[in-house]
Amino acid sequence: MTRLARTADRLAIGSSTLTRRLLTGAAAWCARGRRNDLSGCKAVLGIIARVLLLLLGAYLVTRIVRALPWLLWLLSAVWLCAAWRATRNRPTNLPEEATEEAPVVGNGEALRARLLKLMGTGSAVHLRTVLAHLQQDPETAALTARWTIADLRSRLEAQGIPVHPKVKAPGGGPTRGVRREDLAPSPPAPQETSTEASTAA
Template identity: 55%
Template sequence: MSRLARIADRLAVGSRAHARRLGSRTAAWCARSRRDDLTGWKAKLGIIARLALLAFGVYLLARIVRAVPHLMWLLTGWWVLASWRAGKPAGTASEKAPEEASAAPDVEAVRTLLLTLMGTGHGVHLRTVLAHLQEHGQWEGRTVTDLRLHLGRLGVPCDRSVKVGRTPTWGVRRRDLEAPSPVAAEEASTSPSTAA
């Protein structure tokens, strides 16, 4: 592959990744405005307001670019730079993978966080957990689906009909967290006292 083709490939891959990241951040920002204490269309008013604000922002940006066409060069430069950074070669990502895997929190730390977010309730929505993580500078650009899959890999059961504030959606129940983890149950079954 020629040098020019490598550059074009990196920009194309980075542009797709950057567009996905912007889309997921925008979706997460809109989803955080959903009210858990209301039901029906009233719970979605915050999402509708944020979508209207985004539409107005896009309209305003289009009007500004029409009035000042040279601004398009600045926006294009910003997009190309962001795409170049997002399209890093796969070699650097695979080198960092073992470090990230070792830095992943253990199951008990995740259970503690989920129980803390539940408070006195019987469950917590995954969007609440994701919003909490993003407020603390973690899981930026990720979605509820990413979080659900990650919790599944850790052995934390998720359910699509967890009801918090009369709104059922993806979440984790307290009773599932307080049950012994599969690792703890396996260790208990192979302990010397039970083996004798």
């Protein structure tokens, strides 16, 4: 891969990472507007208000850029710098296939420990929370930058960790997630004892 291609690849991955971080952060911020002490429509008024604020902010930025087109160059430069920094920990001397065996995928016990840490004292964790954590952690950001919820789900299930369609956990309503009860370590396989060994004993 040429230097120009590597640069373009890094900027593309960085842009994807930034987009996911922004969307995840915006979704989490909106979700925190929910009032757990209320019910019905009143409980989600905070979420609606925050969504409207985000839309208003996007509208104002669009109007400003249209009025001052030169700002688009400045915003583009800032975005490219941020995208470059977002992938500064991405290995560049290894092929993509080599990163697929990173501990987050290859080590089931490490993955279980990470999930339990994310749960804290809770009984479950949403996949979107897990994915956001992996994409923000410098150790796993390069590997998971392009992952989707479906990608994460397939890797969890490959490690024998069931994913449930409707899990209640902090950060939003019921959605796909993992439960603490499913993270118990697998029991060791029983050792077979030959008839001769039993007789000798």
